Amino acid sequence: MSNEVELCVGNKVELFIEGFMTNLIAKNPHEIEFHQAVREVVESLAPFLLKNPVYTKLKILERMAEPERVILFRVPWLNDKGEVEINKGYRVQMNSAIGPYKGGLRFHSSVNLSILKFLAFEQVLKNSLTTLPMGGGKGGSDFNPKGKSDNEVMRFCQSFMTELQRHIGPDTDVPAGDIGVGGREIGYMFGQYKRLRNEFTGTLTGKGSNWGGSPLRPEATGYGTAYFAQEMLKTISDSIAGKTVAISGSGNVAQYAVEKVTQLGGKVVTMSDSNGFIYDADGITIEKLAFVMELKNVMRGRIAEYVEEYPDAKYYEDERPWGVKCDIALPCATQNELNGEDAKKLVSNGCICVAEGANMPSTPKAINVFLKNKILYAPGKAANAGGVATSGLEMTQNSMRIKWTSEEVDNKLHSIMINIHKACVKNGKQPDGYVNYVDGANISGFLKVASAMRDQGLV
Ligand code: NDP
Numbered sequence: 001m002s003n004e005v006e007l008c009v010g011n012k013v014e015l016f017i018e019g020f021m022t023n024l025i026a027k028n029p030h031e032i033e034f035h036q037a038v039r040e041v042v043e044s045l046a047p048f049l050l051k052n053p054v055y056t057k058l059k060i061l062e063r064m065a066e067p068e069r070v071i072l073f074r075v076p077w078l079n080d081k082g083e084v085e086i087n088k089g090y091r092v093q094m095n096s097a098i099g100p101y102k103g104g105l106r107f108h109s110s111v112n113l114s115i116l117k118f119l120a121f122e123q124v125l126k127n128s129l130t131t132l133p134m135g136g137g138k139g140g141s142d143f144n145p146k147g148k149s150d151n152e153v154m155r156f157c158q159s160f161m162t163e164l165q166r167h168i169g170p171d172t173d174v175p176a177g178d179i180g181v182g183g184r185e186i187g188y189m190f191g192q193y194k195r196l197r198n199e200f201t202g203t204l205t206g207k208g209s210n211w212g213g214s215p216l217r218p219e220a221t222g223y224g225t226a227y228f229a230q231e232m233l234k235t236i237s238d239s240i241a242g243k244t245v246a247i248s249g250s251g252n253v254a255q256y257a258v259e260k261v262t263q264l265g266g267k268v269v270t271m272s273d274s275n276g277f278i279y280d281a282d283g284i285t286i287e288k289l290a291f292v293m294e295l296k297n298v299m300r301g302r303i304a305e306y307v308e309e310y311p312d313a314k315y316y317e318d319e320r321p322w323g324v325k326c327d328i329a330l331p332c333a334t335q336n337e338l339n340g341e342d343a344k345k346l347v348s349n350g351c352i353c354v355a356e357g358a359n360m361p362s363t364p365k366a367i368n369v370f371l372k373n374k375i376l377y378a379p380g381k382a383a384n385a386g387g388v389a390t391s392g393l394e395m396t397q398n399s400m401r402i403k404w405t406s407e408e409v410d411n412k413l414h415s416i417m418i419n420i421h422k423a424c425v426k427n428g429k430q431p432d433g434y435v436n437y438v439d440g441a442n443i444s445g446f447l448k449v450a451s452a453m454r455d456q457g458l459v
Contacts, residue, residue, distance in 0.1 A: 009047075009050075012050055013046045013047055013050065016042075016046045016049070016050060017039070017042050017043055017046050020042050020046075020061070020062075021035065021038070021039055021042065023062075024038055024065055027066075028114075028117070030114070031113065031114035031117060031118075032114060033114045033115050033117075033118040033335060033336075033360070034114045034115075034117040034118045034121065036118065036360070036364065037118035037119075037121050037122055037360060038065050038118075038121060039364070040364065040367070040379075040438065040442070041061075041121075041125065041442045041446070042061065044438055044439040044442035044443060045061060045442055045443065045446055048443055049061065054454070055450055058453070058454060058458075060450045060453050060454070061446075061450075063453065064094075064095060064121070064124060064446075064449065064450075064453075065121065067092050067093060067094045067095075067117065067120065068093050068094065068095060068096060069092075069093040070090070070091075070092050070093070070113070070117075071089075071090065071091040071092075071093070071139075071164075071167050072088065072089070072090055072113075073088075073089045073090075073163045073164075074086060074088070074089070074163075075087040075088065075089040075141060075143070075156065075159050075160050075163070076159060077152075077155045077156045077158075077159045078155060079148075079152055080149055080151060080152055085156075087141045087142055087143040087156070087160075088111075088141060088142050089139075089140075089141050089160050089163060089164065090111070090113065090116050090139050090140060090141065091137065091138075091139035091164060091167055091168070091173070091175075092113075092116045092117055092119075092120040092137055092138050092139060093120075093137045093167075093173060094117075094120035094121060094123065094124050094135070094136045094137050094138070095124040095135050095136050095449060096135035097135060097449050097452035097453045097456060098127070098128060098133055098134065098135055098448060098449055098452045099127070099132070099133035099134040099135045100134065100135055100170070100171055100172055100173055100174055101135045101136060101137030101172070101173035101174070102123070102127055102134035102135060102136065102137060102173070102174050102175075102176070102388060102391065102392070102395075103119065103120060103123040103127075103136055103137040103138040103139070103175065103176070103388070104119075104138060104139075104140075104175065104176045104177050104178030104181065105138075105139045105140045105141075105175045105176070105177065105178055105181045105185075105189075106119070106138070106139075106140035106141075106178040106179045106180060106181065107140055107141050107143045107144065107145050107179070107180035107181050107185065108140070108142070108144060108179050108180045109142055109143075109144040110142075111140045111141060111142045112142070115335070116138045116139060116140060117138075118335070118359075118360065119138040119178075119359055120136055120137055120138035121136070122136075122359055122360065122380065122381050123136035123137065123138055123388070124136030124445070124449060125381050125441065125442060125445030125446060125449070126380075126381040126382075126384075126385045126388060126445065127385075127388055127392075128444075128445040128446075128448045128449050129381065129382060129385050129420045129423060129441060129444055129445045130385050130388060130389040130392060130416055130420065131416065131419060131420075132389060132392035132393075132416075133392075134174075134388065134391075134392050134395075137173055137175070138178075139164070139175060140178065140180075140181070141156075141160060143156050143160075143180075144180070145180050145185070146180075146300075150184070153184065153185065153188065154188045157185055157188035157189045157192065158188060158189075158191075158192040160189065161188075161189045161192040161193050161196070162192065162196065164189075165192070165193050165196050165197055168193075168203055169201070169203055170201040170202050170203050170395070170398070170399070174202065174203055174204065174205060174391070174395060175189075175203075175204055175205075176204065176205040176206045176387075176388070176391045177206045177252070179251065179334065181206075182206075182218075182251075182252055182297070183206065183208060183218065186204055186205075186206045186207060186208075187207075187208060189204060190203075190204050190207055190211075200212075201398065202394065202395050202397075202398025202399065205217065205391035205394040205395060206218070206391065206394075207394070212394075212397075212398055213394065214390055214391075214393050214394035214397055214403075214404070214409055215403070215404065215405060215406040215408075215409045216390060216406050216409040216410055216413065217387075217390050217391065217394055218252060218256065219256040219259070219260075220256075220386045220387045220389065220390035220391075220409075220413055221252065221253045221256065221257075221357060221384050221386055221387030222252070222253050222254065222255060222256025222257035222258070222259065222260060222332065222357060223256055223257075223259075223260045223386060223410070223413065224383075224384065224385065224386015224387065224389065224390075224413055224416075224417050225253070225257050225260075225330055225332070225355055225356070225357040225383050225384050225386065226240065226257055226260035226261050226264060226330075226355075227260070227386065227413070227414055227417040227418070228355050228378060228382065228383040228386070228417050228420070228421060229261075229328060229330065229353055229355040229378075229383070230264060231417065231418060231421035232353055232355060232376040232378060232421070232435075232437075233328075233352075233353055233376065235376070235425070235435060236352075236376070238352075239264070239265075240261055240264040240265060240266040240328065241264060241265030241266065242265060242266070243265075243266045243267070243326075243327040243328050244266070244267050244269055244325065244326045244327050244328070245261050245266045245267065245268045245269065245326055245327065245328045245329070245330060246268075246269060246270045246321045246322065246324050246326040246328070246329045246330070246346075246351075247261070247268050247270055247271055247321070247329075247330045247331075247332055247357075248270070248271070248272045248277065248320060248321050248322075248330075248331045248332055248333040248337060248338075248358075248361070249271065249272060249273070249331075249332040249333030249334070249357070249358065250271045250272060250273050250292055250296050250303045251273075251296065251332075251333070253332040253357040253358065253384065253387070254271055254272075254330075254332035254333065254357065255289065255292065255293055255296070255297075257330050257332050257357050258271065258284055258289050258292075259286065259289060261328075261330070262283075262284070262285065262286055262289070266328065267283040268283060268284045269281060269283060269284070269324060269326065270321035270324055270326075271284060271292060271303055271306070271321075272303060272320065272321055272333060273302060273303040273333075274333075275302055275303070275304060275317065275318070276303065276304060276315060276316050276317040276318055276319055277303070277315075277316050277319060277320060277321040278303055278304070278306045278307060278313050278314065278315050278316075279313060279314045279315075279316065279321070279324055280306075280310060280312070280313035281312075281313075282312060282313075288306075288309075288310060291306070291309055291310075292306065303315075304317070320337060320338070320342065322338055322342035322343075322345055322346055323342075323345050323349075324349070325349045325350065326346070326349065326350075326351055327350065327351060327352055327353070328351065328352070328353045328354070328355075329346055329351050329353075329354045330354075330355055330356075330357050331354070331356055331357065331358050331361035331362065332357030332358050332361075333358055333361065334358055334361065335358065335359060335360040335361060336360065336361065336362075336363050337358065337361045338361050338362045338363065338366050339363045339365060339366055340363060340365030340366050340368070340369055342366060343362065343365070343366035343367075343369035343370055344369055347369060347370070347373045347375060351375065352375050352376060353375065353376040353377075354370055354375065354376070354377045354378070355376075355377075355378045355383040356378060356379055356380035356383050356384060357380070357383065357384050358380055358384070359380045359381075359384065360379075360380060361380065362377075362379075367379075367438065371436065371438070374434050376435075376437075377437060377438070378424070378437040378441070379437060379438050379441055381441050381442075381445065382420050382421070382424050382437055382440070382441040383437075385416070385417070385420055386413050386416065386417055389412075389413060389416045389417075390409060390413055393409055393412055393413070420441075420444075423440065423441075423444040424437045424440030424441050424444060425440060426440070426444070427439065427440045427443040427444045428440020428441070428443070
């Protein structure tokens, strides 16, 4: 292509992106996380859409960026002192072109419509990538479970589900967990759903293993992220074995990412929470991880307490782990937890692979640094899709009224992650051989949903 033609195509792409984003921002003012998530996808898809006007004519992407339905409701509950508390409850039913809405519930004080719309938008593409028949949704509340008693959490969950139950169902919308929603919260919500609807169906995933939960659902997101990183490394004839790995977070995703990386021969040296991070140069072994799991899941303590148990480790208050020397980084805490400066530090310290366990943990500037330096970088919608994929497997087991073994589920999860990786390579490989996983994931995820939307007419 001549320079002049290239410039002209480049201008058209820029114009398309800016036109799309100007409209989106005007329609959804102040929703900055939502704008950020959509922009990343529009940037990947613009060249493809301009070459395939059938999608632009039908305004497929515009329709995908508009939720099919948003439910916003009051959640009143009584605290242990007998006082009335009120939270906001949400469910964003984003897209049902390829299956029932599917996506987690987040309980965190930062939850708002912008965050849930970004998560729901990402979820649509992620669910499409899994190859399973699941649409996309996301929900939650600004309720903060930290410091609440079990009884308070139960009363909140029951009140939340009393309203949500009328909008969900096994063939309509199947929520799961996310930040602040683990086995305990899913249990309380499932109990209330069952009581109100008088039905035992697979309407929630992440259930307990003796009442409908799939083996390996708790492990799936973290395991899947490690499997995906392993596939990325294979493209440069390398592997996780012998690598030093920095992981952020100490919740569900982080814990099982630590476990799988360790099983694959890597050495994990960091974990974190919203107060700071710990650095353990000797590595967080399976035995030390058991301590973290007890600390976080049962005692509901802070990661700072790790250094009381293991004094050779160091705790860094109010800092994030990205300044530590590592070969691989797996951000597994929350959105925008890794910025441009962090990305530069990682690259200059020799990091060769970043796979996101969390949703949108890297800022756009950080992503630019990774792509410019051509290190292996995979966005959450590809690398953390193992969680929702296994939720999909839980739905299948519930519908079939059977339970697979851990080994069967692990094999399916592993092959799903390998296939997502293949799809990203297929649609993201550049002429010089570098794989742009952002483009690969966005294009692969979009194609399936877009063709279903075309088939189903203007709905
Ligand atoms: P958990 O609630 O189990 O753990 C969240 C972890 O992130 C905690 O260690 C928490 O620390 C930390 N964290 C939360 N907010 C912040 C913040 N603002 N700054 C620093 N650290 C923070 O959630 P999950 O492990 O389930 O989820 C983690 C990420 O993975 C999220 O982005 C989620 O959307 C994504 N994800 C989860 C899936 C799942 O199956 N659970 C599936 C796919 C993606 P603290 O205790 O201090 O709050």
